[in-house]
Amino acid sequence: MRKDIHTDGIPVLCVSCEARHRGVCGALEPEQLVSLAKSSHKQKAQSGTELLGDAERIDTYANVLSGVVKLTKTLSDGRQQIVGLQFAPDFLGRPFKTESDLNAEAATDVSLCAFPKAAVERMMQASPELERRLYRQALDELDEARDWMVTLGRKTAAEKIASFLLMIARNIDPTADPDRDSAAFDLPLTRADIADFLGLTIETVSRQLTRLRADKVISIENNRHIVVPSLSRLEARAGN
Amino acid sequence: MRKDIHTDGIPVLCVSCEARHRGVCGALEPEQLVSLAKSSHKQKAQSGTELLGDAERIDTYANVLSGVVKLTKTLSDGRQQIVGLQFAPDFLGRPFKTESDLNAEAATDVSLCAFPKAAVERMMQASPELERRLYRQALDELDEARDWMVTLGRKTAAEKIASFLLMIARNIDPTADPDRDSAAFDLPLTRADIADFLGLTIETVSRQLTRLRADKVISIENNRHIVVPSLSRLEARAGN
DNA sequence: GGGCCGCGTTGACCTCGATCAAACGGCATG
DNA sequence: CATGCCGTTTGATCGAGGTCAACGCGGCCC
Structure with a gap:
């Protein structure tokens, strides 16, 4: 490929x-x-x-x-x-x-x-x-932007965090098997960035992450490395 | 034209x-x-x-x-x-x-x-x-979607309403003079639609509209017809 | 006319997430 | 080693906006 x-x-x-x-x-x-x-x-x-x-x-x-x-x-x-x-x-x-x-x-x-x-x-x-290729990407970005509008406008803080983690899991490693149910990755963003992405504050981001960890939906190492044992369990919290 | x-x-x-x-x-x-x-x-x-x-x-x-x-x-x-x-x-x-x-x-x-x-x-x-024309529109829609992401994620209810009214004023009548400072138009959306657009509830939309009316920034006739005596005064409330 | 329905407004109350404040851990620097 | 900085976590409190409920108004049908 x-x-x-x-x-x-x-x-x-x-x-x-x-x-x-x-x-x-x-x-x-x-x-x-x-x-x-x-x-x-x-x-x-x-x-x-x-x-x-x-x-x-x-x-x-x-x-x-x-x-x-x-x-x-x-x-x-x-x-x-x-x-x-x-x-x-x-x-x-x-x-x-x-x-x-x-x-x-x-x-x-x-x-x-x-x-x-x-x-x-x-x-x-x-x-x-080439133009068509770029046109396609613009349309894909538009689709993504519209998906995020739903997240920004209508989801709770907990759902936003879950949706965000899912999105990262899907994008960070495009070679991964799309049908896998577990994932591990480094967050590419700081808590402040995540907050700016989701329309939240850093404190809320932190609290929701610790909540997901307490509920054993994710585990966190070194503040950055995330392990998701079951993506479907995470997805259930994304509110779609 | x-x-x-x-x-x-x-x-x-x-x-x-x-x-x-x-x-x-x-x-x-x-x-x-x-x-x-x-x-x-x-x-x-x-x-x-x-x-x-x-x-x-x-x-x-x-x-x-x-x-x-x-x-x-x-x-x-x-x-x-x-x-x-x-x-x-x-x-x-x-x-x-x-x-x-x-x-x-x-x-x-x-x-x-x-x-x-x-x-x-x-x-x-x-x-x-033709393809280029459509590509351009997709890029324009992407720009608009991203502007709205800021509104959805970071603006207060009052700012959202002001931004929404400005957007409608600009789009509803494309032939209008872009430098004018007053505007009058019919809202194309119900309160419920406006709420769904801004990530709010109908009650909040209603309250913020009556607040703008009380502050003489807009006047409302028949629930639908909006008169904006000064677009710049409205813009000052949009929080950009 | 009366009753109903859709749409909008207003009020009382509550909750989620923001705000303010403190403290922690890792890491670099003197 | 102490010091400071940065990113993060945690706690206590507050308030913007959601929720629930009542009511107003106009149009439509019986």
Whole structure:
């Protein structure tokens, strides 16, 4: 499934795009890939780095190769809301707009494959297949955003936490068997980030996590590592 | 601005698409329009009609010609959340998926211009310009969804109501001067719908509306007609 | 007319999650 | 080793918004 295409030793679009029908590889002919590759550069950013500021000009697109990127919006008085999480191999960018209205920040250490905006847009003109791929991702992100609207608007704190853990379990390791009933993973977000994602406070997040632990639905090691013995038992608490 | 193209007397894609860079007209050559027109049919639905059920097969797309369509998601215990509102001239449909995971319902009396899914998808293959138009709308809807996530997750009930009224004022009449400071309109939603949109209860919606009225920020006639003497004063309460 | 229904408002009360405050553990630094 | 910082947990209290209940108003049907 993995398509590591190399040009002059540079790995290009080098993620398993097929996993969730995302990313841009697979949409291009080899010679197009090589052409795009020459304008790309690999990029590392450690946790907390701002990748794109609000009201900043967008001049690059990027493929997330590893790690998690959080998209946030902030009200004038500082209240913050995470409006999206991008996992590998998601594509980071906003076509048809030159200015961003949100912040992109590395939630964990992140590696990216960045392209000049112009190169991607030229390639999009040339390859309807690429444009379609990006269109699909936009629609998938829209579906996800709408699912989260339900969580934000109508679920209790306990249900929000359960839903969040399920979402992470599903996204953090796209190669895992989708039919498995147990999972173990490191949380890519701090309690503060989780709170900003779910529209809660850190205290409530902490309390609900300890409650899930007390009820033996999860176990927690080192504050970050989560073990879920039964995903279905967790799902029963997500309120869907 | 208005492009009413008629074929055999049938008005086709007959809305002013340019208004908000939405809809599909303007993206097609006249002969393509005519071809699509032949497969289309105008459709009226009165308030409350379900246009598309959850888990139903999607076999038509439609352009909203007038009225408002609400997109909802429902949890198993009946809690409901509105995840999108479609105004004229928005396009209603979900490419690349055969099954819906949400409900579409006429919030007001609605008129639609419906197309068979297959016809639109054939046209999309033929016209990259049309696909791009739809891609743009998907990105716009994604931006809107993310804005609402902030509202749902981080704003108070009072701020939610103010934000909602502003959104309606901006969308209900796309021809209005964007720089005006006053507005008057009929609410396209019942109190229950507004509650489902904002993640509140009808009682809270009612209380916050009467509070805005008491503070002379709005006036209300017949429960539905809203007059906003100063949009900027309303905006000051939206908490952005 | 009277009764009913759908929609909206208002009041009294309660609960969930926010707020305020304190303390803990890990880790880096002097 | 003490010190401080950061992320997290836990406890005590408060309040915004939910819940429950009553009532008002207009339209519709008998």
